[in-house]
Amino acid sequence: MTQDVTLAQVAKVFRRNGTSTPVFDDISLTVDRGEFVAILGPSGCGKSTILRLIAGLEQPTAGQVAIGGREVSVTDDRCAVVFQEPRLLPWRTVSANVALGARRRKGDQRHRVRALLDEVGLADTAKAWPHQLSGGMAQRVALARGLAAEPDVLLLDEPFAALDALTRLKMQDLLLQVREHHPQTVVLVTHDIDEALHLADRIVILGDTPARVVATHRIPAPRPRERSNPTIGRLRDDILHRFGVGVTPEREDTDCPGALAAD
Ligand SMILES: Nc1ncnc2c1ncn2[C@@H]1O[C@H](COP(=O)(O)OP(=O)(O)OP(=O)(O)O)[C@@H](O)[C@H]1O
Ligand SMILES: [Mg+2]
Structure with a gap:
């Protein structure tokens, strides 16, 4: 797979009223061409900042952000x-x-x-x-x-968060349908784990301060996906557990489905 979006050892520090907020001190992330990646993480950890860096709306304090091997800039329209x-x-x-x-x-x-x-x-x-x-x-x-x-890359920052639950589900299916004609790279930020599990090829979980990638999961089910798919259900439990919600039931197979080393 060709790498499309690359954040290489990116640091981002916001300065306001003489105080510095280091959002990232060294974060690296790649998204392949045509891949659909969902980013999950606690509020304020820097998810929107990642999208703004990819779009060229923010400049990294250190490191590189590139699309298709070419560094992004303020005037980027990719x-x-x-x-x-x-x-x-x-x-x-x-x-x-x-x-x-x-x-x-x-x-x-x-x-x-x-x-x-x-x-x-x-x-x-x-x-x-x-x-x-x-x-x-x-x-x-x-x-x-x-x-x-x-665009080469479609960036979605909680695009369905303000919608009612049913409309949200319909919008997710619409996005998948539309994507059949627009197979570009997608980076979706969402707080909704089920949304990420339904839509993405891979889920990247951010955590810690300054933020880093704490886990990556490839979703082990082809699309379209049944929302009741048991493999996805197990992955949901594991991700919720990581956020401190619920208890992962004991299983014979303790491997988390789709788990990859953090990159
Ligand atoms: N322009 C800015 N100036 C100063 N601080 C900023 C700026 N933009 C973001 N920040 C700070 O950077 C941190 C990360 O913000 P960001 O909006 O990326 O978080 P987020 O993960 O998208 O949060 P949420 O889930 O609530 O949308 C926060 O502490 C925020 O206050
Ligand atoms: Mg945000």
């Missing part, structure tokens, strides 16, 4: 980010918001916008205004806008 809130422009229609994502791409933008709205199930909503959308619809527009940029 990533698209979808945030927890849709961040749509209220004075633009749905299709005009999606077109914003496509503005740097050559070719027939109107066709691309129409095709994407169709993919996210909003073909009839192209002319609506953001205030006329439900939360789930608005987030589908945000996803379409991200995909319209045809």
Whole structure:
């Protein structure tokens, strides 16, 4: 597999009012081309900072962040980010918001916008205004806008966290469906272990202060996955146990499924 996203010995220190917050002092992480990686970790440990570093929105204090072997920069447009809130422009229609994502791409933008709205199930909503959308619809527009940029890497920062439970599950399935046509590298930050287990090829768990990768799990089940898959259930128990939730039942086979050494 070709490595796509690389964080090599990255340190990041934020300075504010004379105090320094070291978020990472030496973190390394790679994501292969086309791989879907989910990042889990406690609040404030630096998950969003990792996405911002990959997108070029933050500069590392030390170390390198690269996509496809080329270091990222502030002007990089190789990533698209979808945030927890849709961040749509209220004075633009749905299709005009999606077109914003496509503005740097050559070719027939109107066709691309129409095709994407169709993919996210909003073909009839192209002319609506953001205030006329439900939360789930608005987030589908945000996803379409991200995909319209045809990014090499799609960065998702808790994109479904503000949605109700059922809409969230539907959005996860929509993301997998849409991904069949957009097989780029994805890095998803989520607090929802089940979401990570349903969507990702690999889960990276961050911990400690400054943060480091404390565990990596490859998910040992092909997609589409049954949410009741017993192998995934065992992996969920192990991950919850790592976060101090519940007790892992004694098993004959004590190996955690999919466990890899932290990289
Ligand atoms: N621009 C900034 N200036 C100063 N400190 C910052 C800045 N951005 C982030 N931080 C600090 O860096 C740490 C990591 O923040 P980050 O947003 O990456 O955490 P997170 O893991 O995404 O948290 P959450 O799960 O709550 O979203 C926090 O202590 C935060 O206060
Ligand atoms: Mg965050």
